[in-house]
Amino acid sequence: MESFTGIPYGLDGQLQKMDMAAIPQFGSGAMENWGLILYREERMLFDEDVDFASKQQRIARIIGHEIVHQWFGNLVTCAWWSDLWLNEGFARYLEDAGVHDIHPEWNMYEQFYPRDATFRALDADSISTSSRPVVMDVGWNNEISSTFDRMSYEKGACLNMMMSSFLGNETFINGLKIYLQDNEFAPAFSDDLFRALTKADSNHKETDVKKVMDTWTRQAGYPVVTVTRNGNNVHAEQQRFLQNPYDEPSDRHEDLGYVWYVPLTWTDQNEQEFTSECEQNTHCNSEWMERGPADFTITTDDSDHWFIVNIDQNMYYRVNYENENWENLAMQLKNDHKVFPIRNRGALISDAFTLGKAQMLDQIMSLKIIEYLTKERDYNPWLTMSDNLRHTVTMLWRSSTYGHLEMYIRHLNEPIYNELGWEFKKAKEDGHIDYHNRVLAVQLACTYGNPSCVGNATEQYASWIARANQSQIRDDTKTVVYCTAIRSGGDREWDFAFDQHLTNSAEKTDLQRAMACSRNSYTLQGYMEHYLETSEARTIIGYVRDASGLGFNLAWNFVNENFDSLHARFGDSAYDTVWSFANTMNTAKDRAEMNDFGRRYLDMPGTAANNFYDALQKIDSNIAWMDRNAAEIKDWLKLVVATATK
Numbered sequence: 001m002e003s004f005t006g007i008p009y010g011l012d013g014q015l016q017k018m019d020m021a022a023i024p025q026f027g028s029g030a031m032e033n034w035g036l037i038l039y040r041e042e043r044m045l046f047d048e049d050v051d052f053a054s055k056q057q058r059i060a061r062i063i064g065h066e067i068v069h070q071w072f073g074n075l076v077t078c079a080w081w082s083d084l085w086l087n088e089g090f091a092r093y094l095e096d097a098g099v100h101d102i103h104p105e106w107n108m109y110e111q112f113y114p115r116d117a118t119f120r121a122l123d124a125d126s127i128s129t130s131s132r133p134v135v136m137d138v139g140w141n142n143e144i145s146s147t148f149d150r151m152s153y154e155k156g157a158c159l160n161m162m163m164s165s166f167l168g169n170e171t172f173i174n175g176l177k178i179y180l181q182d183n184e185f186a187p188a189f190s191d192d193l194f195r196a197l198t199k200a201d202s203n204h205k206e207t208d209v210k211k212v213m214d215t216w217t218r219q220a221g222y223p224v225v226t227v228t229r230n231g232n233n234v235h236a237e238q239q240r241f242l243q244n245p246y247d248e249p250s251d252r253h254e255d256l257g258y259v260w261y262v263p264l265t266w267t268d269q270n271e272q273e274f275t276s277e278c279e280q281n282t283h284c285n286s287e288w289m290e291r292g293p294a295d296f297t298i299t300t301d302d303s304d305h306w307f308i309v310n311i312d313q314n315m316y317y318r319v320n321y322e323n324e325n326w327e328n329l330a331m332q333l334k335n336d337h338k339v340f341p342i343r344n345r346g347a348l349i350s351d352a353f354t355l356g357k358a359q360m361l362d363q364i365m366s367l368k369i370i371e372y373l374t375k376e377r378d379y380n381p382w383l384t385m386s387d388n389l390r391h392t393v394t395m396l397w398r399s400s401t402y403g404h405l406e407m408y409i410r411h412l413n414e415p416i417y418n419e420l421g422w423e424f425k426k427a428k429e430d431g432h433i434d435y436h437n438r439v440l441a442v443q444l445a446c447t448y449g450n451p452s453c454v455g456n457a458t459e460q461y462a463s464w465i466a467r468a469n470q471s472q473i474r475d476d477t478k479t480v481v482y483c484t485a486i487r488s489g490g491d492r493e494w495d496f497a498f499d500q501h502l503t504n505s506a507e508k509t510d511l512q513r514a515m516a517c518s519r520n521s522y523t524l525q526g527y528m529e530h531y532l533e534t535s536e537a538r539t540i541i542g543y544v545r546d547a548s549g550l551g552f553n554l555a556w557n558f559v560n561e562n563f564d565s566l567h568a569r570f571g572d573s574a575y576d577t578v579w580s581f582a583n584t585m586n587t588a589k590d591r592a593e594m595n596d597f598g599r600r601y602l603d604m605p606g607t608a609a610n611n612f613y614d615a616l617q618k619i620d621s622n623i624a625w626m627d628r629n630a631a632e633i634k635d636w637l638k639l640v641v642a643t644a645t646k
Helices: 053-068 085-102 108-124 141-146 151-167 169-182 190-200 209-217 323-339 342-357 364-375 379-388 390-396 401-420 432-447 451-467 478-488 491-503 505-515 521-531 537-547 549-583 588-600 606-644
Strands: 019-023 036-040 076-078 186-188 223-230 233-240 261-268 285-290 294-297 307-309 318-320
Touching: 036 053, 053 085, 053 432, 076 085, 085 108, 085 151, 085 190, 108 151, 108 342, 108 379, 151 169, 151 190, 151 209, 151 261, 169 190, 190 209, 209 261, 223 261, 223 307, 223 323, 233 261, 261 294, 285 294, 318 342, 323 342, 323 364, 342 364, 342 379, 342 390, 364 379, 364 401, 364 606, 379 390, 379 432, 390 401, 390 606, 401 432, 401 606, 432 451, 432 478, 451 478, 451 491, 478 491, 478 505, 491 505, 505 537, 521 537, 521 549, 537 549, 549 588, 549 606, 588 606
Parallel strands: 019 036, 076 186, 223 318
Antiparallel strands: 223 233, 233 294, 261 285, 261 307
16 A cells, blocks of 8 residues: 555554454454554454455455555545545455455456445445435434445445546556645545546546546436447447336435436457557547437447447446347357456346346346356356346246256356365365355355255255264355255254254354245244244244245245234334335236235335335336246246257
């Protein structure tokens, strides 16, 4: 950080050391006091002979985050909580730079940053109830605490990456140095940062950074850029992206018309130039969307050739193409996926799944985009697929199509699972990316029924039963081992988990969730009945609801039959348990049953009534998704699975 900023650590170099203390009980994860950083023990202490690579990475990032704060937060502090992103957005963005400097083999910005920053920000920012302007007026304590969220941390980090990209990294760093020097030992506002970056960009690109960035910081959300092609001419339109087609922008915040200054970058099949910093490469393509549409030209007019927008996903938006270009991109991935950088491969997967969920794209396109994964060995694309698959799974898991989807994911995962298997090593011996890939490959293989994985998990669980309190199951795979063994087992496996969860407090939560994986309807029914009169009833019902299509049906019937008991124990919050089922309901029968519940409880309070209508709206959205996608997905999966299993 001294090298990066050009400013010595602490009080202009007066601090001679930094102490870091691990504390057994500490309310925050870590705190960046100047010269004395405090941590929870598990956020700082690492034993390479015992702990996993995932913990090593987490601790490294936390330490990096708190060290960045010595400059962004301590040397220069945001003037008020309304500009908290000046502290947390920079710490979140630059923490990975420090880790990369020490461990470049971890590929932090390619493999982990997209999931942990970009995708989390995009997800929260595309739901009206969790999105807000990055910079907004706050005063009361509850307003201040609410700013410590993904908008300040993750979206703030993404905006820094975007500025670095459209200004150029050298200009961006020079601007940060000006910002720190001009505001040393003083509070700062966002405009102070933008003024410094504009100054650094003078005699270069002459960007008015405030004009651009006000559209990203002073209104909620972000755009989806929809591009259409006519020969080698491409037209781009922008609109605010919301995941739910029925969602609407919140009226709690002011906006600027929900249009943005959008920095477009692109390349195509002829050019294949994946560099977004134009001053470093004369072939870089860039164009501004100035709060409206824009046009640009690609080097090929062949309709069978792909083009791609948002190089390396350095810019904070999603991209939607016409079906023809999506098909071209999917074909390129199958033929040679390494033509696209890792981050773009992950972005294509994320955009396809999310746009499908929002019903702006046929969901089958996301399944075509991931067809190449049999050859993928980088972590980012696999993790992105795994994170985004849930909506498609829950939409299909009460239909016969789910069996085909399960076989499809098992087919995609089989090569990497066979390569990596269960051969875990100590953190100091295992390849960092291999470790993360191995954990994810095992989770996917067992979840989607790979016989080898199921057998291995069942054997590990059986060994635990034989040894009672002497489990040898690894912490990083235990949740999938528990669930897999109980799902494929019977009363013996379930009863052991039940007995253990009563006495083993460390494993209680994981075992409670795993017991919901059972495929025996009488077992799940008894499980919910056992907890009905306890404070954990809603939690157990949720575990059963979310574990399988069978569990969903049983939990829904159970809640309907026992709602009066739930309401007597939990009060009006029991209604929230009912509405939570709407996320997966997607048939006319589902809607009728939700309506029947509403008619039975017409005396529900006003807030619950509003949420009831929101639940019906969500079901309507899911029904529309099924009408658009279910039949096409079923036919395609049957064909692909039949071909793959020959």
